Amino acid sequence: MAEQLKTEKRSIEESEAPTKKKQKLDTIPILRGRFKQRWLTKHSSLLKRSDESTGILISCNVNAETRALGQVTNCLETYITKLFPDHQSTWIRFEGPYDIDEVDQEECEEEGEKEKKEDKAERKERKFQAVDAACGGLVFFRFRVNVKPTEFVLKFMDYIKQLPEEEKKQELEKIRYTTRWIPFDYICPAITERIEKCFERVKQDHFNSDSKDTTVAIVTEIRNNILISKNDIIQTIAPLIPTNYKVNLKTPTLVIFVSVFKSACGITVLKDYYQRKKYNVMSYCQ
Numbered sequence: 001m002a003e004q005l006k007t008e009k010r011s012i013e014e015s016e017a018p019t020k021k022k023q024k025l026d027t028i029p030i031l032r033g034r035f036k037q038r039w040l041t042k043h044s045s046l047l048k049r050s051d052e053s054t055g056i057l058i059s060c061n062v063n064a065e066t067r068a069l070g071q072v073t074n075c076l077e078t079y080i081t082k083l084f085p086d087h088q089s090t091w092i093r094f095e096g097p098y099d100i101d102e103v104d105q106e107e108c109e110e111e112g113e114k115e116k117k118e119d120k121a122e123r124k125e126r127k128f129q130a131v132d133a134a135c136g137g138l139v140f141f142r143f144r145v146n147v148k149p150t151e152f153v154l155k156f157m158d159y160i161k162q163l164p165e166e167e168k169k170q171e172l173e174k175i176r177y178t179t180r181w182i183p184f185d186y187i188c189p190a191i192t193e194r195i196e197k198c199f200e201r202v203k204q205d206h207f208n209s210d211s212k213d214t215t216v217a218i219v220t221e222i223r224n225n226i227l228i229s230k231n232d233i234i235q236t237i238a239p240l241i242p243t244n245y246k247v248n249l250k251t252p253t254l255v256i257f258v259s260v261f262k263s264a265c266g267i268t269v270l271k272d273y274y275q276r277k278k279y280n281v282m283s284y285c286q
Contacts, residue, residue: 040132046264053187055142059180068177134262135223149183184266215248
């Protein structure tokens with residue numbers, strides 16, 4: 001009888017014991033393996049001549065790139081339709097040569113063959129293209145729609161922020177593996193001559209006013225590239241900014257954000273950079 005009571009007590013304790021949650025393991029690194037070959041366009045595709053690439057560079061934890069990739073894909077497809085219902089696809093396969101001679105020729109040829117196969121296999125419109133950022137903790141999506149990345153990110157952040165708390169929580173949960181969403185309206189090879197040439201376009205679009213009230217700051221980031229320094233970038237861009245725009249490093253009206261990731265350089269002009277928590281969607285919207 002005593003033995004039976006002990007057995008029953010043990011079974012009750014086991015049933016009442018809290019179940020241990022399964023620990024989420026890190027995903028397979030996106031920087032290698034078949035996943036990369038299948039789902040990411042090669043990094044060199046950002047370096048094609050006359051191909052004015054635009055897109056979003058998204059930060060995440062180093063071991064969570066695959067989860068972030070899936071979340072961002074779903075988010076972009078959902079919100080481009082919701083926020084820009086009249087958008088149109090602008091994807092055209094580019095046949096021209098690459099923008100710098102240092103790019104591996106075999107890699108270029110492989111990328112060209114891959115795009116040809118995709119043309120035949122996929123008849124549906126491609127609005128976004130996941131591109132290998134060649135850096136851990138980063139995912140890059142090229143825009144194939146007639147919407148500027150800056151317009152999309154600003155509207156997306158403001159839309160999420162104004163949602164009721166419960167709905168906002170649900171939407172942020174869908175992108176919980178991401179942090180900063182930096183939109184790039186300009187992409188060029190990461191060499192000073194090409195950065196200078198690219199910034200001339202930036203200057204025409206954003207620095208053509210005679211106003212003396214607008215202040216600027218240059219923010220730079222470099223990953224996986226030892227051939228260019230932050231000082232090189234600042235010395236290249238600073239002389240090109242019109243003199244009526246004064247420098248303000250603490251509360252600038254506009255931030256010229258320059259990010260070098262391996263062989264590519266993204267340039268963008270961001271409003272309210274610090275007020276928007278450096279474009280960290282989670283921090284800004286919570």
